[in-house]
Amino acid sequence: MEIFDLSVTDLQARLRAKELSPLDALDALESRIASVDPKVGAYLSRDLEAARAEAAQADVSLPLGGVPIGIKDVINVLGQPCTAGSKMLEPFRSPYNATVIAKLRAAGAVPFGRLNMDEFAMGSSTENSAYHPTRNPWDLSRIPGGSSGGSAAAVAAREAFATLGSDTGGSIRQPAALCGCIGLKPTYGRVSRYGLIAFASSLDQIGPFARTTRDCGMLLNAISGRDPMDSTSLDQPVDDYTRLLGRDLKGIRLGIPKEYFVDGMDPQVKAAVEAAIKQCESLGAELVEISLPHTEYAVGVYYIIATAECSANLARFDGVRYGHRADAPKDLLDHYKRTREEGFGSEVKRRIILGTYVLSSGYYDAYYLRAQKVRTLIRQDFAAAYEKCDALVCPTSPDLAFKLGERTDDPLKMYLADIFTIAANLAGICGVSVPCGFGIAKGGDGEKDGVRLPIGLQFLGKPFDEARLLRIAGAYEQSTDWHKAAPAL
Amino acid sequence: MSSPELDVRYVANLARIDLSDAEIAQFQSQLCRVLEYVEQLNQVDVSQVEPTAHANDITNVFRIDEPKPGLEKVAALQNAPRQANGLVMVTKVVE
The missing domain is CATH 3.90.1300.10 (Amidase signature (AS) domain)
Structure with a gap:
């Protein structure tokens, strides 16, 4: 070795x-x-x-x-x-x-x-x-x-x-x-x-x-x-x-969790995971079927909350204290906009735009607040599940x-990974x-x-x-x- | 939640990011698809649900307000793209 x-x-x-x-x-x-x-x-x-x-x-x-x-x-x-x-x-x-x-x-x-x-x-x-x-x-x-x-x-x-x-x-x-x-x-x-x-x-x-x-x-x-x-x-x-x-x-x-064994997943993944679960049973585990009913909303909740938070966190990249700064800006707005255009890649820009949108006036309640509420339901799903099992x-x-x-051309498909x-x-x-x-x-x-x-x-x-x-x-x-x-x- | 209302050009300005026309068109169609996907959250009855801001239930973490050593000035300035006389230089703000 x-x-x-x-x-x-x-x-x-x-x-x-x-x-x-x-x-x-x-x-x-x-x-x-x-x-x-x-x-x-x-x-x-x-x-x-x-x-x-x-x-x-x-x-x-x-x-x-x-x-x-x-x-x-x-x-x-x-x-x-x-x-x-x-x-x-x-x-x-x-x-x-x-x-x-x-x-x-x-x-x-x-x-x-x-x-x-x-x-x-x-x-x-x-x-x-x-x-x-x-x-x-x-x-x-x-x-x-x-x-x-x-x-x-x-x-x-x-x-x-x-x-x-x-x-x-x-x-x-x-x-x-x-x-x-x-x-x-x-x-x-x-x-x-x-x-x-x-x-x-x-x-x-x-x-x-x-x-x-x-x-x-x-x-x-x-x-x-x-x-x-x-x-x-x-x-x-x-x-x-x-x-x-x-x-x-x-x-x-x-x-x-039955919601985690969905149609559309690779059958080889499904077979390997099912065999592994049987192995756990043979090692003494007791298997319990669980439902996490709000599973299907997790990706949607995540891409609202994560992008909202990233749009705020990445506001610090302003070309002043650290990081890239655009050359010869003609005014402060141009300084910010070109610094961030040049410094960030496509996916980062896409998420900042989405996060800025879901936090913007008139949309905050419809997107961000609603996502935070569905997040509560997802947390409650897990709390209820853990009353019936250890993991x-x-x-x-x-x-x-x-x-x-x-x-790379299909962000939504990438997100579903x-x-x-x-x-x-x-x-x-x-x-x-x-x-x-x-x-x-x-x-x-x-x-x-x-x-x-x-x-x-x-x-x-x-x-x-x-x-x-x-x-x-x-x-x-x-x-x-x-x-x-x-x-x- | 009405996804076609997303105006990428307007939001990019709020976010202080210049985008090319090609990027605006691409983001417009990609993000509208993402917003259509998240429309499914409308199916959930959240009328009686409190929002979760954080995964753990802590609020108001206090500490004694006393000065402590922090970053030295040299270290704080070392990454500034423009600096002079121990200060960060910014683009002119006032005309």
């Missing part, structure tokens, strides 16, 4: 046994990145010298001591670029550290590398990056999912041991599913968002990607907790999220990874995607047959119940070999 194939847990054991040094781990990643990233395109930038200086000082006795962690390019690391995948922030250097970065370092980890993403986290394919697309390591003609496509592809392609991403409507779980790794969206308020460039503030949450649920738990242990710098982070006790790993599923009631199990994405360019992940953000609950099999790509246009594409199984847990969520996901994961599969690159 190569160094870059190690899980965080196994890497840590080797570091503590002095079989490897943190510099060995970093250099192994760098050489892997140099070899495969020209094909995958997971990274936007990396600062090897800064990371090597940190790794040389790392205390391997700490919980993540000496472990390099890749960072989505939307989380600030002092002195590093933070483009959010946008030309708007091309020259930007972070003047401070996000709280999650300070926490990772306190746990001994070494932040290394800036990972590609859809511009300002708006997208489901990473094709909206203003720099370059990221390709799915399982099939380079396909998308890795998004918006945290770089974070997922890097873990799957063994270009990172673990990474951080952000999830506003599925941006961790959906790319984890399409790339075949584990991705965890914590409960809203579990992890501080201080230093995360805001997209939709009532939905955004930072979370980990890794190749095992245990590794995800270790990262969550490091980054969780209330932060005075983020008033939406909650003062809930931080659990040990690896505490319940290794247990089977006896005594666990798993709810199957829900369903697909993460209705489809296998699609081809680059396949949906998030149909199974969005409700968790609206309800504020936690969710995780774990690999549960492969589908075979249907070739067409000369593609060779038999390309295997990962399928993700999603578990949705109660607020602040991440320890149990990871126990459930881990029990399933450890009873299969799906998470061990690696793409040929």
Whole structure:
């Protein structure tokens, strides 16, 4: 086994046994990145010298001591670029550290590398990056999912041991599913968002990607907790999220939301998820049929609330304090309008326009207020479901990874890629995607047959119940070999 | 909710974004389709429902109002596209 194939847990054991040094781990990643990233395109930038200086000082006795962690390019690391995948922030250097970065370092980890993403986290394919697309390591003609496509592809392609991403409507779980790794969206308020460039503030949450649920738990242990710098982070006790790993599923009631098994989803996804649910039953879980009656409205609610919030959050990009500024503006209005025209890409503009419209005078009640009310009903659906079960199990994405360019002309179709992940953000609950099999790509246009594409199984847990969520996901994961599969690159 | 009322040119001005005529035409048709899709929210009876602004039920997070160290001036200015004399330069506001 190569160094870059190690899980965080196994890497840590080797570091503590002095079989490897943190510099060995970093250099192994760098050489892997140099070899495969020209094909995958997971990274936007990396600062090897800064990371090597940190790794040389790392205390391997700490919980993540000496472990390099890749960072989505939307989380600030002092002195590093933070483009959010946008030309708007091309020259930007972070003047401070996000709280999650300070926490990772306190746990001994070494932040290394800036990972590609859809511009300002708006997208489901990473094709909206203003720099370059990221390709799915399982099939380079396909998308890795998004918006945290770089974070997922890097873990799957063994270009990172673990990474951080952000999830506003599925941006961790959906790319984890399409790339075949584990991705965890914590409960809203579990992890501080201080230093995360805001997209939709009532939905955004930072979370980990890794190749095992245990590794995800270790990262969550490091980054969780209330932060005075983020008033939406909650003062809930931080659990040990690896505490319940290794247990089977006896005594666990798993709810199957019938609305998540719809016509139109890929039959291979449906079959793999149904087989996985049977597997959970054989591990001792009791299956309960659940209804989440307002599921069909989640995408509509999301694209009103998320765009409304983004139109307000992105108003800060005014070409004055940071970011791109248009040349020789003739007056202030021209300064703003050309700065934003030149700095933002198409999808970001589209969402700002939609968000501005739904908040504008005369439409606020009809769109935004109504969406907030339907959001209440979606939250109530989950609260009622959790009276009958401990967690829900369903697909993460209705489809296998699609081809680059396949949906770029059809925003609505792109938005529907998030149909199974969005409700968790609206309800504020936690969710995780774990690999549960492969589908075979249907070739067409000369593609060779038999390309295997990962399928993700999603578990949705109660607020602040991440320890149990990871126990459930881990029990399933450890009873299969799906998470061990690696793409040929 | 009457989606054809969306006037992209007007809203783009509110949002302070210049758009080309081609972009305006494209956004107009794409966003009208999105708005037609969200029309389905009209099917839901929300007359007795309170809105949710946030997923967790917290209000009024207070802290003691005391000064603390923040960003140094140099760090705060380092990303400003135009600056002079330790100040951010803005485009002329008053004629």
